[in-house]
Amino acid sequence: AQSVTQPDIHITVSEGASLELRCNYSYGATPYLFWYVQSPGQGLQLLLKYFSGDTLVQGIKGFEAEFKRSQSSFNLRKPSVHWSDAAEYFCADTGGGNKLTFGTGTQLKVEL
């Protein structure tokens, strides 16, 4: 069965520092990969997605993610974090099917 792993439950960074959130997938072929962000008590907002082509994907709010097949990873990055980026981040994939499978999320805290 497909699965998505986010190894970091919590991450704390200082405002202005760079950020990398890890995501690993298990689907053997090229999956459809997504990153979503969730503010407390709210729904999820799509940051970016990858289907094929260029392995570096640009998203909203200054985020980007890189697909690395050799590492089965799709890590999310941001060069300079803002306090408003504090939220929970979810990686998800569809594998070979038509349903999204979500990781367990990474809670980001930003220190001022």
Added chain:
Amino acid sequence: DGGITQSPKYLFRKEGQNVTLSCEQNLNHDAMYWYRQDPGQGLRLIYYSQIVNDFQKGDIAEGYSVSREKKESFPLTVTSAQKNPTAFYLCASSTDGTVGNTIYFGEGSWLTVV
């Protein structure tokens, strides 16, 4: 504004009672979904519907029921058979059920069993 509206935002239920969560979308999307979110477990799919009058079970459908009589509406009933219903419930929709289509989420409903 176009979007997905979930109601109520907060709901308290006594044990043994059924409760229905509303989800309405005006995005003209064919596909709709219900997810359950628990701390530390991410989102898990309860039911999904790719077209009116049709729906399929997701990964955790036991104790839940849905209907899809109208394109814009996909209510979720949490029945008394659901052993641990306290959770945050998210409704979502997409243009259709094609793999890779962006899924858009509502603001969620908190259900607490007292």
